[in-house]
Amino acid sequence: MFNGHPRFWGYITSSATPIGALADFLASAINQNTGAFILSPLATEIEAQTIRGLAELIGFPRTCGGLLVSGGNVANFVCFLAARQAKANWDIKHEGLSANRPRLTVYVSQATHTWINKASELFGMGADSVRWIETDANQQINIDALERQILADRDKGVLPFMIVGTAGTVGVGAVDPLPEIAALCKQYGLWFHVNGAYGAPAACLPEVSEKYLKAARCKP
Template sequence: MEDHELDRDAQTGMPPEPRTDDDPFAVPRASETVLAALAAGLREGTVSTASPRYFGHFTTAPSEIALRASAIATEANPQLATRSHAQFAVDVEDLTVRALASRFGYAPATADGTFTSGGAEANAMALALALARAFPEIAQRGLRALAGDPVLYVSNEGHATAARAARLAGLGSDGVRIVPVDRKLRMKPGALGEAIARDRARGAIPFLVVATAGATSAGTIDPIPEIAAIAERAGLWLHLDAAWGGLAAFVPELASVLEGSARADSITFDPHKTLAVPLGAGMLLTRHPRALASAFHEQAGYMPRDASRDPYARSTMWSRRFIGAPTYAVLASLGWSGVAEMLARQVALGDRLRRALGERGWSVVNDTPLPVVCFVDATHEDGARPDRLAAIAREVDARGAGWITLVRFSSGTRVLRACVTSPNTREQDIDALVDSLDSSRKAVFSRSAAP
């Protein structure tokens, strides 16, 4: 990105190369040399997700207080397996979990949750919660104890980590039912109900529905109340993957789009996508106070006897770091009003991008109130061709005006995609991106027309 200069070797003009010997650690090197090489290598070989002109994946730019909190926690290095080793850190995470759970409508007094490495881990843990609730016998006998095939349901715009979690849990890809979406890329509740009925008729055992709030490709939000009603009637666990779209819970103007989220049995939310904290800081929240311990508690002679409330007993992780420190610091320093202002600004910038693209001959093809915009060129007959769009994205990157992506919807349609996730992005960054898109489009189509 244009706002980052690289430290380069005075003779070669290139950043220091990593060692490529058969044994790169055979000869000790000075610590300053090692650290300088790491810093230079990261500057040269990493997409700058901290840049205000990074419009790629759902990765926020960490704030100064989040980075400082992370450094403090790293230096202290508390061991968060048990409360007895890190009472303060565990208490901080617990109060942060309860406070964030309340934003989704959970009762703080009974809500539970844990910090995770990110949404992938949280979604896998949610599957484990659903299995433990539906089939308590598998804790001892495993899936062989079941009389039929357990199946879960997710839309074809849902995150791929749901399918991965099913494979890791031993359900296999055959245990995942892909529910079709409507023209707005939202799960069809009617199709979900029909799929559950078909599976039960053939002897399968439905146990989990995964709804999405803020799909990765287009930011769409499934109809949560309708899906919750179907899951409740069928007696299935409902998990809401709101890893990024959960930002709506903090912006009063958007709160209605998450209506029904409190009816979900569990929720994935990623502070490292929304709250200006560094990777990896995800969360799994649940409205069932004993669900985590029921699924993950293990007795061990070297652990406290009464450990059901210890972090290790409520998570897939055992020994772990103080993940929640940066999130606590951001929330404590900004307050709810400051968080709302930060995220509302990103939403407004997303709206600005939509308007500007429409005025410049681009066609916006997704429908979401969240700050992610999917679009194609509308000024040329072949403006929606994937190779043309990919060339435009590369040209924008080469010009240093922004980093955007090319994504594929479940329908197979490929589109350009830009999302606003950085608290440092400003109106001039949006305007520079649109200007660069226009000039890049012109350059790409001029080259294609050349003999």
């Protein structure tokens, strides 16, 4: 594919940049192991600095944490595991998943990228732990249906732990109603995950409404 062609609208991948080509060249040439600070202090600092720069670009506090990973799937996997660890009401890291524990459930819209199928299967929860909530005419998650499903699940004794809001669906670039999702997460004690693989950079545009930025911003 000629991604750099001005009329290339086929997919997300944009044209290359000269500075990116140079950086890739340098990275390949020195082939650092970034597994720990001591293995490559300079690359670790570059990572930390890049995360601070990205945070600033999209209106996050520079003090937030972050990691550079290989792409959107892995970034979502890491957040999924963080959410599960934080919200399971037992020591899931040591005890794992078992029949004696309530089923953990995650809420996503029907327009969510397939990373969620992979995460639920890879991390042993099973595809039935994903609740696919209907979308409206704009491909955004239906908030009423979402809340109804959470309440129904709580009544059945399963343990809702996370809602996924997508900032830029892979099909049409729809942004879920993030402030409403954030409010539901607060109300029911759930982890609020925003998948910005496609659309997060839009948050740096001045015309993006303040309400989206406020919803997506983490606490310093």
